[in-house]
Amino acid sequence: MSLGSVPLKYKISIDRDQCMKCMRCVDNCSYGVYRIEDDKILIDSRKCTACHRCISMCPRDAINLQEKPVDYRSHPLWTAEAREDVINQARTGKIILAGMGNARDYPIIFDRLVLDACQVTNPSIDPLREPMELRTYIGKKPAKLEFTKNNGDVELKTKLAPNLKLDTPIMIGHMSYGAISLNAQLSLAKAVAKTGTFMGTGEGGMHESIYPYQNHTIVQIASGRFGVDINYLERGAAIEIKVGQGAKPGIGGHLPGEKVCSDVSCTRMIPLGSDAISPAPHHDIYSIEDLAQLVRSLKEATNWEKPVFVKIAAVHNVAAIAAGIARSDADAVVVDGFKGGTGAAPKVFRDNVGIPIEAAIAAVDEKLNEQGIRNKVSLIASGGIRNSADITKSIALGADAVYIGTASLIALGCRVCGNCYRGLCPWGIATQKQELVDRIDPEIGSENVANLINAWTLEISELMGAAGLNSIESLRGNRERLRGYMLDQGLLDVLKIESVGA
Amino acid sequence: MCGIIGVIDRTMSRMDGSSIKEALSLMDERGSGEGAGYVAYGIYPDYADCYAIHVFFDNLLEPKTEVDCILQKWGRIVHQEEIPTYEQPGLKKEHIPWRYFFKPYTDLMVGTTNPDDDNVKHLVMTVNSTVEGALIFSSGINLGVFKASGWPEDVANFYRIEDYKGYIWLAHNRYPTNTSGWWGGAHPFNLLDWSVVHNGEITSYGTNRRYVESNGYDCTMSTDTEVVAYLFDLLGRRHGLPSETVVTALAPPFWDVIDEMPEKKEEFLRTLRLTYGPALMNGPFAIVVATKDGIVGFTDRIKLRPLVVGENGSRLYISSEEAAIRTMDPEVETIYMPRAGEPVIGRVTE
Numbered sequence: 056m057s058l059g060s061v062p063l064k065y066k067i068s069i070d071r072d073q074c075m076k077c078m079r080c081v082d083n084c085s086y087g088v089y090r091i092e093d094d095k096i097l098i099d100s101r102k103c104t105a106c107h108r109c110i111s112m113c114p115r116d117a118i119n120l121q122e123k124p125v126d127y128r129s130h131p132l133w134t135a136e137a138r139e140d141v142i143n144q145a146r147t148g149k150i151i152l153a154g155m156g157n158a159r160d161y162p163i164i165f166d167r168l169v170l171d172a173c174q175v176t177n178p179s180i181d182p183l184r185e186p187m188e189l190r191t192y193i194g195k196k197p198a199k200l201e202f203t204k205n206n207g208d209v210e211l212k213t214k215l216a217p218n219l220k221l222d223t224p225i226m227i228g229h230m231s232y233g234a235i236s237l238n239a240q241l242s243l244a245k246a247v248a249k250t251g252t253f254m255g256t257g258e259g260g261m262h263e264s265i266y267p268y269q270n271h272t273i274v275q276i277a278s279g280r281f282g283v284d285i286n287y288l289e290r291g292a293a294i295e296i297k298v299g300q301g302a303k304p305g306i307g308g309h310l311p312g313e314k315v316c317s318d319v320s321c322t323r324m325i326p327l328g329s330d331a332i333s334p335a336p337h338h339d340i341y342s343i344e345d346l347a348q349l350v351r352s353l354k355e356a357t358n359w360e361k362p363v364f365v366k367i368a369a370v371h372n373v374a375a376i377a378a379g380i381a382r383s384d385a386d387a388v389v390v391d392g393f394k395g396g397t398g399a400a401p402k403v404f405r406d407n408v409g410i411p412i413e414a415a416i417a418a419v420d421e422k423l424n425e426q427g428i429r430n431k432v433s434l435i436a437s438g439g440i441r442n443s444a445d446i447t448k449s450i451a452l453g454a455d456a457v458y459i460g461t462a463s464l465i466a467l468g469c470r471v472c473g474n475c476y477r478g479l480c481p482w483g484i485a486t487q488k489q490e491l492v493d494r495i496d497p498e499i500g501s502e503n504v505a506n507l508i509n510a511w512t513l514e515i516s517e518l519m520g521a522a523g524l525n526s527i528e529s530l531r532g533n534r535e536r537l538r539g540y541m542l543d544q545g546l547l548d549v550l551k552i553e554s555v556g557a
Numbered sequence: 558m559c560g561i562i563g564v565i566d567r568t569m570s571r572m573d574g575s576s577i578k579e580a581l582s583l584m585d586e587r588g589s590g591e592g593a594g595y596v597a598y599g600i601y602p603d604y605a606d607c608y609a610i611h612v613f614f615d616n617l618l619e620p621k622t623e624v625d626c627i628l629q630k631w632g633r634i635v636h637q638e639e640i641p642t643y644e645q646p647g648l649k650k651e652h653i654p655w656r657y658f659f660k661p662y663t664d665l666m667v668g669t670t671n672p673d674d675d676n677v678k679h680l681v682m683t684v685n686s687t688v689e690g691a692l693i694f695s696s697g698i699n700l701g702v703f704k705a706s707g708w709p710e711d712v713a714n715f716y717r718i719e720d721y722k723g724y725i726w727l728a729h730n731r732y733p734t735n736t737s738g739w740w741g742g743a744h745p746f747n748l749l750d751w752s753v754v755h756n757g758e759i760t761s762y763g764t765n766r767r768y769v770e771s772n773g774y775d776c777t778m779s780t781d782t783e784v785v786a787y788l789f790d791l792l793g794r795r796h797g798l799p800s801e802t803v804v805t806a807l808a809p810p811f812w813d814v815i816d817e818m819p820e821k822k823e824e825f826l827r828t829l830r831l832t833y834g835p836a837l838m839n840g841p842f843a844i845v846v847a848t849k850d851g852i853v854g855f856t857d858r859i860k861l862r863p864l865v866v867g868e869n870g871s872r873l874y875i876s877s878e879e880a881a882i883r884t885m886d887p888e889v890e891t892i893y894m895p896r897a898g899e900p901v902i903g904r905v906t907e
Binding site: 177178529 | 734832
């Protein structure tokens with residue numbers, strides 16, 4: 056028996072009086088919503104993903120897109136989504152894939168945290184007239200300094216381990232070549248070079264056009280080991296071992312064969328058109344000791360000149376895991392939250408596994424601090440960071456810096472339509488189709504991303520100045536500058552902050 | 558607000574407390590009658606090798622029994638007595654100030670280079686965080702803090718501080734803005750040899766507090782100044798940084814300045830800043846810290862609070878106001894204002 060089709064999600068219409076039939080919508084829609092028949096533009100709304108490419112490109116603002124109202128019997132438990140997932144899985148027997156971050160309506164903790172500002176008894180600082188220091192060093196710091204004394208002269212005995220110097224605490228997280236296009240990656244690379252920060256290569260290896268920006272890249276090693284050789288390790292300013300990802304904790308990755316074009320196959324060091332499957336575990340890491348060995352092997356291979364990060368997904372016992380990692384010789388722990396983005400993940404993982412970054416980062420920071428090893432590692436927060444306030448709050452909860460992902464893609468055009476896994480991204484981001492990739496000009500793209508980083512950096516400076524802080528060290532872990540608004544006591548305790556009014 | 562003043566006689570010649578009382582009272586504009594205090598070094602020559610432990614007791618029954626018990630576990634009480642006080646019409650006696658002269662058992666602390674200090678630090682933290690109705694507010698050798706909620710002259714008369722003679726004095730007139738004016742919240746704050754008076758508000762308090770707490774200090778006095786004493790103890794005593802380096806760690810030069818320095822100095826300051834980032838203090842402050850060998854005064858990195866230095870022969874004065882220094886020493890020769898973050902140091906020459 057046929058289950059029939061589920062209703063369309065979006066309804067597209069064209070204002071025919073405005074339309075001049077320039078056909079840009081037809082050309083721009085990679086999902087095939089528009090076609091020409093008898094000099095008339097016909098619309099197949101069922102194919103629409105709400106990527107907004109057509110709307111952005113229409114010179115006459117003639118296109119209208121509406122989310123289609125639910126036409127099921129309304130029901131609080133059996134939502135349209137629940138019913139449609141059942142219908143789709145009954146038909147296919149498959150796992151449902153999803154792109155971008157968690158799409159459930161969980162409360163956003165960031166939005167229930169409020170920042171502080173100075174009034175009267177301490178002056179706020181004006182960043183336009185006073186120095187404001189956002190420079191951040193990522194890497195190991197000693198717990199104390201050692202000196203040698205020669206005839207009254209004090210000489211420093213402590214030598215710092217290699218650290219990454221960031222002009223702003225904003226980095227771009229790991230999005231691999233393969234998951235995103237080369238032009239998208241190139242835009243990000245140019246942007247981080249312009250703004251004095253870093254980006255992650257993802258687990259896709261490093262394409263040679265990124266080489267000029269290699270001093271601003273962090274190379275990633277995931278369980279598939281794609282693209283990894285000694286040259287790759289030596290090119291990175293730092294190395295990151297990816298254990299988990301916020302969007303899909305506990306599982307590996309999968310790049311479908313269709314996306315593995317010749318360039319991607321070279322960069323990843325895999326056969327053309329083959330599926331690139333990263334296993335769920337690293338098959339040489341089954342314990343913290345194994346991880347420690349890998350960290351040290353990577354350091355040994357690169358002459359102890361590069362910081363090594365370990366990225367984990369935010370899970371229930373994230374604090375204890377991070378404390379183990381801190382003792383493994385790793386230089387930084389990256390904690391990727393529940394709302395982190397992804398090119399493709401099983402929807403059930405994306406929407407149900409893990410914990411929010413706000414709680415994770417606070418818990419990790421607290422545990423490391425309790426154990427007196429907070430300075431031993433840097434802490435990088437990622438997963439669902441949407442604006443400069445989220446960044447400022449993350450740092451006040453204990454992060455040294457953040458990775459942004461989706462936000463940097465939005466700066467390249469992404470409209471968060473969530474269809475990245477289909478390889479048809481009309482904005483040229485999550486695709487390897489050359490005609491779509493060409494839609495991004497890396498020069499312009501990098502301008503936009505750099506603008507975003509610069510704008511957020513200015514806003515962080517203003518927020519710090521308002522709180523009477525002129526150096527980011529004083530914001531880090533400064534829970535006094537945060538209050539919780541409408542949060543329950545349990546969460547306030549985990550975040551280690553007080554309620555508004557307290 | 559808040560008025561601070563400190564003086565050191567570098568030859569260790571001792572001064573009584575009368576002139577600093579006058580100087581502090583001159584700055585009554587800077588206070589609100591809710592807290593004032595004094596600390597003097599060298600005041601207990603008869604017990605010069607004992608830790609002088611000053612305690613506020615709510616009563617002399619349960620809390621004192623508990624404190625006696627803790628002290629006797631960690632060392633020997635050589636002598637104890639109520640600190641003499643003299644009723645003042647403008648000052649309500651809320652606690653009973655008590656002093657112990659105490660010698661810690663050295664062998665109780667192992668794995669440390671200064672077991673006696675660590676022993677006393679531990680018992681200060683223990684008493685302050687566990688014994689209800691008792692607060693140790695002074696714990697150094699041959700020095701003592703005298704503080705209460707009240708105007709400077711009332712507090713001075715309450716303890717009759719002119720009866721004490723010291724070679725270093727610090728004093729503080731409090732205008733509380735964040736926390737209530739209670740006796741424990743009055744300055745100076747002290748731990749072991751370190752005493753701190755502070756005018757300002759530390760906006761990095763959350764970060765600093767978390768840092769000292771991860772190093773075994775308990776912040777119990779609900780005031781930002783408390784962390785300054787602990788930061789000095791941690792960096793100065795336990796990590797062995799010289800006083801000027803401690804000040805540089807707490808109020809370091811801006812990166813732009815560090816970047817321009819000669820290589821060796823640049824490396825030193827970068828390493829210092831990376832290592833002690835959580836100790837960096839932000840917000841408006843002017844601070845004078847004393848230890849048995851000297852005093853150091855400094856302000857925040859953009860100097861949002863005033864600080865004036867005066868010198869006359871072997872005496873060095875540091876204060877919020879020039880007038881206060883001149884009240885204390887009308888003959889003062891040199892007066893100047895240090896730059897932001899720059900430490901002013903007065904050391905005993907002995």
